[in-house]
Amino acid sequence: MSKVMDKKKQVVSEIATKFRESQSTVLVDYRGLDVAEVTELRKQLREAGVEYKVYKNSMSRRAAAEVELSELDEILVGPTAIAFSQDDVVAPAKIINNFAKDHKDLEIKGGVIEGNIVTLDQIKELADLPNYEGLLSMLLSVLQAPVRNFAYAAKAIAEQKEEQEA
Numbered sequence: 001m002s003k004v005m006d007k008k009k010q011v012v013s014e015i016a017t018k019f020r021e022s023q024s025t026v027l028v029d030y031r032g033l034d035v036a037e038v039t040e041l042r043k044q045l046r047e048a049g050v051e052y053k054v055y056k057n058s059m060s061r062r063a064a065a066e067v068e069l070s071e072l073d074e075i076l077v078g079p080t081a082i083a084f085s086q087d088d089v090v091a092p093a094k095i096i097n098n099f100a101k102d103h104k105d106l107e108i109k110g111g112v113i114e115g116n117i118v119t120l121d122q123i124k125e126l127a128d129l130p131n132y133e134g135l136l137s138m139l140l141s142v143l144q145a146p147v148r149n150f151a152y153a154a155k156a157i158a159e160q161k162e163e164q165e166a
Helices: 002-021 035-047 057-066 070-074 091-102 120-128 132-165
Strands: 024-029 051-054 081-085 107-113 116-118
Touching (some): 002 057, 035 051, 081 091, 091 107, 107 120
Antiparallel strands (some): 024 081, 051 081, 107 116
């Protein structure tokens, strides 16, 4: 009997560690998805470096309590899969939200972003943000705009002076 308890404690500790170390965690109800659809979702998440796993709700609740996320108890009811991302805050929300658009049976229940519990609406807002590369290109575009505008103005002045000299 103690081996079973030790194994359960180990699983709870593993889940708690993932909650602690993850930048972003999304909880979903996967009822109604067939094996091929779940496999496709797992593949997309794996490619983005996101771990997707199903745990017993009782163990997930204990782990959530251990990391002071007891508010997740009301979400951890029924079939629940958890997507953990240690590197990218946006990836799990974006992938799961896009997958849910095509597969109505997948339901986003809630999540945790950088240690704070978030609602379904906040996860959808996060999913609409561009990824890291997109945000970086937007930033570079904003930083280049003044230099580009200065170059256009200098070119216009130079052309105007050429016309006046001619």
